[in-house]
Amino acid sequence: MAVKKIGSQTVKLLNPPSIIATASLVGPKEGQGPLGNYFDKVLEDDLFGEDSWEKAESKMLREAVSTVISRADLKNVDIDYLFGGDLLNQLMSTSFAARDLQIPLFGLYGACSTMSEALGLSAMVIDGGFADLCIATTASHFSTAERQFRYPLELGNQRPLTSQWTVTGAGAALLGKHKEGPYITHCTTGKVIDYGIVDANNMGAAMAPAAADTIGRHFDDTNTLPEEYDLIITGDLGRYGRDIASDLLKTKGYQVIKNFTDCGIEIFDPKKQDTHAGGSGCGCSAVVFSGYLFKLLKEKSLNKILLVSTGALFSPTSAQQGESIPCIAHAVTIESKKMN
Amino acid sequence: MAGYISAFFIGGVICVIGQLLMDGTKLTPAHVLVLFVTAGVVLTAIGVYEPLVKFGGAGATIPLPGFGYSLAKGAMEGVKEDGLLGAFIGGVRATSGGITAAVVFGYLMAVLFNPKTKP
Amino acid sequence: MAKRNQTTENKKYQEYVEKNAPKPNYLKNCIWAFLIGGLISTFGQFVHNQIESRMGLSHLDATNATILVMIFLGALLTGLGVYDLIGKRAGAGSIVPITGFANSIVSPAMEFKREGFIFGVAGRMFSLAGPVLVYGITSSVIVGIIYYLIG
Numbered sequence: 001m002a003v004k005k006i007g008s009q010t011v012k013l014l015n016p017p018s019i020i021a022t023a024s025l026v027g028p029k030e031g032q033g034p035l036g037n038y039f040d041k042v043l044e045d046d047l048f049g050e051d052s053w054e055k056a057e058s059k060m061l062r063e064a065v066s067t068v069i070s071r072a073d074l075k076n077v078d079i080d081y082l083f084g085g086d087l088l089n090q091l092m093s094t095s096f097a098a099r100d101l102q103i104p105l106f107g108l109y110g111a112c113s114t115m116s117e118a119l120g121l122s123a124m125v126i127d128g129g130f131a132d133l134c135i136a137t138t139a140s141h142f143s144t145a146e147r148q149f150r151y152p153l154e155l156g157n158q159r160p161l162t163s164q165w166t167v168t169g170a171g172a173a174l175l176g177k178h179k180e181g182p183y184i185t186h187c188t189t190g191k192v193i194d195y196g197i198v199d200a201n202n203m204g205a206a207m208a209p210a211a212a213d214t215i216g217r218h219f220d221d222t223n224t225l226p227e228e229y230d231l232i233i234t235g236d237l238g239r240y241g242r243d244i245a246s247d248l249l250k251t252k253g254y255q256v257i258k259n260f261t262d263c264g265i266e267i268f269d270p271k272k273q274d275t276h277a278g279g280s281g282c283g284c285s286a287v288v289f290s291g292y293l294f295k296l297l298k299e300k301s302l303n304k305i306l307l308v309s310t311g312a313l314f315s316p317t318s319a320q321q322g323e324s325i326p327c328i329a330h331a332v333t334i335e336s337k338k339m340n
Numbered sequence: 341m342a343g344y345i346s347a348f349f350i351g352g353v354i355c356v357i358g359q360l361l362m363d364g365t366k367l368t369p370a371h372v373l374v375l376f377v378t379a380g381v382v383l384t385a386i387g388v389y390e391p392l393v394k395f396g397g398a399g400a401t402i403p404l405p406g407f408g409y410s411l412a413k414g415a416m417e418g419v420k421e422d423g424l425l426g427a428f429i430g431g432v433r434a435t436s437g438g439i440t441a442a443v444v445f446g447y448l449m450a451v452l453f454n455p456k457t458k459p
Numbered sequence: 460m461a462k463r464n465q466t467t468e469n470k471k472y473q474e475y476v477e478k479n480a481p482k483p484n485y486l487k488n489c490i491w492a493f494l495i496g497g498l499i500s501t502f503g504q505f506v507h508n509q510i511e512s513r514m515g516l517s518h519l520d521a522t523n524a525t526i527l528v529m530i531f532l533g534a535l536l537t538g539l540g541v542y543d544l545i546g547k548r549a550g551a552g553s554i555v556p557i558t559g560f561a562n563s564i565v566s567p568a569m570e571f572k573r574e575g576f577i578f579g580v581a582g583r584m585f586s587l588a589g590p591v592l593v594y595g596i597t598s599s600v601i602v603g604i605i606y607y608l609i610g
Binding site for chain 3: 343344347348349350351352353354355356357358359360361362363364369370372373374376377378380381382384385396397398399401402403404406407408411412414415416418419420423424426427428430431432437438439441442443445446447448449450451452453454455456458
């Protein structure tokens with residue numbers, strides 16, 4: 001019998017690991033967004049001094065990890081495991097960054113759900129006694145994602161209204177046994193859900209059922225209600241996806257209205273920045289959590305949040321072959337105080 | 341002056357049809373281009389596009405159906421001159437300048453310039 | 460797989476998504492497409508008239524020369540990073556003219572330069588425009604053969 005498992009998909013951490021420090025780097029456009037001032041570093045040039053965008057993405061991830069390590073006055077060798085991933089084929093950015101960092105790596109592919117997946121796994125490994133310090137990290141880049149999943153940058157096409165803007169950014173969080181919060185207290189691992197949406201320009205609609213399923217399961221498993229959370233924030237559903245997820249949760253009997261938002265909605269100003277439905281990409285929930293939410297938790301203006309990063313697990317191949325988009329969402333509860 | 345107005349009008353209308361196809365259906369720009377070039381070929385074959393070119397001038401030859409028009413017209417003229425072989429050489433012969441320009445200028449610009457990220 | 464064995468639940472969800480999806484502003488988009496498409500065509504007509512009168516070319520040769528000039532301009536504006544900005548507003552107004560064809564050749568070629576000049580630039584050049592040539596040329600050959608058979 002698994003002593004730390006509650007309900008069907010949730011883990012309750014008996015000694016909740018704390019998030020010691022975070023770091024966030026974003027591209028120029030994200031820096032001009034409403035959360036611009038919260039990020040540790042805003043790049044002036046999204047090539048970041050490299051000669052390809054893929055290498056720039058990898059460098060951002062490496063920088064985020066290095067920053068978080070130095071912030072805690074540690075060295076690379078002190079870190080037991082790195083949990084990370086990105087959107088590029090074969091986790092190019094993460095693997096290349098880990099080659100330089102020389103920290104044992106668990107490479108994760110959860111598409112844009114990677115941040116909460118990495119946070120959850122890091123917390124479990126620490127609570128299980130397998131590690132003292134872990135880093136959860138992920139990065140995405142508008143230009144690398146566009147060329148892998150969509151069209152060349154200079155092509156004169158129009159972006160549909162439901163389309164989202166991949167966030168250029170990297171976030172990293174250092175977890176360990178530490179006196180101060182915030183703490184990760186629960187994680188709910190999502191199932192792959194597919195309601196048959198094929199349109200890769202409407203990721204919000206594709207991912208909303210997965211988000212609603214995981215959030216609903218989390219409430220069931222932990223016996224909590226939406227109003228017990230200061231904030232329930234999904235990864236990158238965008239504004240249309242958020243509305244759908246909120247409708248779907250209503251059919252499950254959960255009313256989420258005021259405290260339910262989405263990292264993709266928060267990071268851009270759709271009127272000024274022409275980002276349509278909102279931000280997306282692994283980096284979206286990573287930088288919103290590392291840059292913005294973490295600071296609010298630290299200063300205790302938020303006390304309990306549910307971070308639900310959402311991922312669309314399609315590939316360029318599956319999209320071209322006309323397959324529908326399988327999606328996943330992972331939830332982690334982060335509290336500024338230890339409950340027990 | 342009348343030539344400019346009819347070019348503006350025909351060119352504009354062809355683009356509006358393309359816009360309606362992209363907004364109203366799930367067709368991507370690539371689908372629309374393929375559809376338009378093929379439509380240009382077929383419309384020329386049944387004799388509908390020629391009057392449009394006479395009336396609209398560049399308004400009918402600059403949009404992609406105009407490329408189909410040149411291909412089809414070339415193929416039909418090729419048949420007149422060279423028989424069955426003309427069906428194979430006529431179309432590309434008539435459009436060889438455009439195709440070569442696309443290859444050469446395309447390559448040149450791609451070598452000279454680098455893409456910039458969207459603002 | 461989901462496409463072939465749709466459950467009623469999935470179908471219901473897709474209908475719901477379809478119903479609630481934001482609708483594009485057809486009127487605004489069409490006006491932009493009409494204006495930009497019309498302007499590009501008018502400019503083409505201007506180039507055509509200049510070539511015809513100044514260089515003394517035949518009407519057909521002037522048409523071909525105009526196409527050359529327009530392709531050059533489309534390719535240049537793509538290289539300068541202007542064409543995608545026009546396209547954002549104009550939509551089909553800048554996709555459907557031959558300048559858009561040039562844009563669809565230069566943009567992937569430029570983007571994949573890091574992958575080298577053979578497989579990157581040259582290999583990717585016709586990733587979007589190739590289908591246009593394939594279907595255009597093939598259908599013209601079919602038209603030619605039919606013309607031969609009945610003519």
